Amino acid sequence: MSSAAVVTSGPLEAALDDYLAHLRVERGLSANTTAAYRRDLGRYVRHLEAAGRTSLGAVRSGDVAAFLTAVREGADGGAPLSPSSAARALAAVRGWHRFAHAEGQTADDPAADVRAPTQLRRLPHALSVDAVGRLLEAAGQGEGPVPLRDRALLxxxxxxxxxxxxxxxxxxxxxxxxGAAAGDAGAEAVRLRGKGDKERVVPVGSYARAALxxxxxxxxxxxxxxxxxTPALFLNTRGRRLSRQSAWAVLQGAAQRAGLRDHVSPHTLRHSFATHLLQGGADVRVVQELLGHASVTTTQIYTMVTPDTLREVYAAAHPRAL
Incomplete structure (x- = not known):
């Protein structure tokens, strides 16, 4: 038997496979998210092996810090990462070491004190209410089933x-x-399945209900x-489930017809949804539930894009504002 017929993996690769199985099976992460972890941690494994580390127990905090520097500069042969991408890679490394230490695989956690690079906090882009209206009107232009689908989708x-x-x-x-019995009027709702395969029920407004x-x-x-x-709600012209790429193209076409010059992505509508709710007086924790955020701190960034509302509330509520 030739040596090429036998493929073996070292202790680091075996430990990584164990951790990825934990993420997939016990934490319920999606295939796409698990693949992203594998990419980042695979790069980390190669960095450790190049430094002569053959097991997680041999890793020191200096190795983790050196990896962070290497990926920021591209010194390990990979593409240089932005501060946000480097922070994501470091988060994956921290999670792996934290798991290994909790499982008794290592005596300590060498990544615990390594800090991510400072990032500029970018505010999410949101459309105005008027711009959203023009976008949705543009999606339904034309005859036949496709414009009706596109309007309902957006x-x-x-x-x-x-x-x-x-x-x-x-x-x-x-x-x-x-919240409605059979035959009674009620509020339309959808069950969305988000990150970690977590399901949430979100109400649907009258305009979306009519379009649906x-x-x-x-x-x-x-x-x-x-x-x-197929049981899929949104179908393409071949009668199959509409893909994310096709839905993106639907949005881009509608934005172009609506004359929107700013970059518009599916997340732009998500940002607009959150921003408009907060401008309308919704509680940030309610918006957190609707968006499916695990932490309210993720949702709180949307409060930064409503300065006019904040000033109005301050002026109305603070005893010495006026």
């Missing part, structure tokens, strides 16, 4: 604040009634006729 993205992957991943039976009704009654059946049958 209305639902803005109405729920859902991620593009969550919305194109919806099945027809994920749309239902919230029009799509389901007049457009979905003609699109479905081209395929072999």
């Amino acid at each position: 209305e639902l993205l803005y109405s729920t604040g859902g991620r593009i992957s969550e919305v194109v991943g919806l099945d027809v039976d994920a749309v239902g009634w919230l 009704d029009a799509y389901l009654v007049r457009a979905r059946a003609p699109l479905a006729a081209a395929g072999a049958g």
